[in-house]
Amino acid sequence: MTKNYTKDDSDVRLAEREWMVQKQLIGRDITDRAVINSMLTVPRHVYVKEDKQDYAYYDTALEIEESQTISQPYIVALMAQALNLKASDNVLEVGTGSGYSAAILSRIAANVYTIERHEELAHLAKERFRNQGYENIEVRVGDGTLGWAEKAPFEAILVTAGGPIIPEPLTDQLAIGGRLVIPVGDKGEQKLIRVKKTATSDLIEENLGLVRFVPLIGTEGWSETNPRHLQ
Numbered sequence: 001m002t003k004n005y006t007k008d009d010s011d012v013r014l015a016e017r018e019w020m021v022q023k024q025l026i027g028r029d030i031t032d033r034a035v036i037n038s039m040l041t042v043p044r045h046v047y048v049k050e051d052k053q054d055y056a057y058y059d060t061a062l063e064i065e066e067s068q069t070i071s072q073p074y075i076v077a078l079m080a081q082a083l084n085l086k087a088s089d090n091v092l093e094v095g096t097g098s099g100y101s102a103a104i105l106s107r108i109a110a111n112v113y114t115i116e117r118h119e120e121l122a123h124l125a126k127e128r129f130r131n132q133g134y135e136n137i138e139v140r141v142g143d144g145t146l147g148w149a150e151k152a153p154f155e156a157i158l159v160t161a162g163g164p165i166i167p168e169p170l171t172d173q174l175a176i177g178g179r180l181v182i183p184v185g186d187k188g189e190q191k192l193i194r195v196k197k198t199a200t201s202d203l204i205e206e207n208l209g210l211v212r213f214v215p216l217i218g219t220e221g222w223s224e225t226n227p228r229h230l231q
């Protein structure tokens with residue numbers, strides 16, 4: 001196997017990452033070569049706090065700043081695979097968090113536009129992308145449930161927080177032939193839904209399984225004061 005070194009990397013981290021990909025992704029149902037290569041290349045330990053770096057390649061989500069989470073590696077791979085990305089795709093992500101999943105998408109697609117509601121997280125993610133030399137990711141602070149109209153249409157949209165409904169602005173901003181992956185359900189548990197847009201008003205929904213994400217908070221999500229209720 002060729003060495004997939006990146007900045008801030010070491011033989012130890014590379015070995016951990018190869019083990020993660022082998023056991024947690026290929027050992028399950030991840031077969032998309034572009035996703036596998038991206039997961040081998042992007043240093044996940046760079047996206048967590050220093051005291052969590054030794055756990056970065058474990059089969060688990062981890063806590064990040066602002067009481068949010070970096071998703072489990074397998075879930076990131078599963079969502080990226082479900083998006084069916086092409087190298088020319090324009091991608092929107094809602095919920096930048098640590099920046100890890102945006103980094104994964106950015107090694108596969110042409111452009112990634114990612115929105116985060118916490119300024120501090122957006123700032124940290126931007127810094128990480130700059131340090132890694134990733135130039136095709138744009139980060140914005142705001143309410144991602146409204147999408148990013150200036151950059152639409154998107155061939156793929158990934159929402160990495162769980163909402164009560166599929167936000168209409170997101171399906172509106174999806175290109176014909178585009179795919180949207182989003183956890184939908186209550187606060188405790190959600191269905192991972194894939195929406196395919198086959199024509200302007202034709203949406204096909206599939207259930208990819210049960211997942212647990214932090215709440216999607218915004219105009220088309222849960223309300224900030226009580227995340228169990230709609231705005």
Ligand code: SAH
Pocket residue numbers: 068069070071094095096097098099100101102115116117118121142143144145160161214215216217218219221
């Ligand atoms: N993709 C991230 C996962 C972060 S957890 C990663 O790889 O680390 C989900 C993130 O969604 C949190 O950081 C949370 O603050 C953010 N979020 C929740 N509601 C949002 C909204 N309406 N717009 C933008 N970001 C939102």
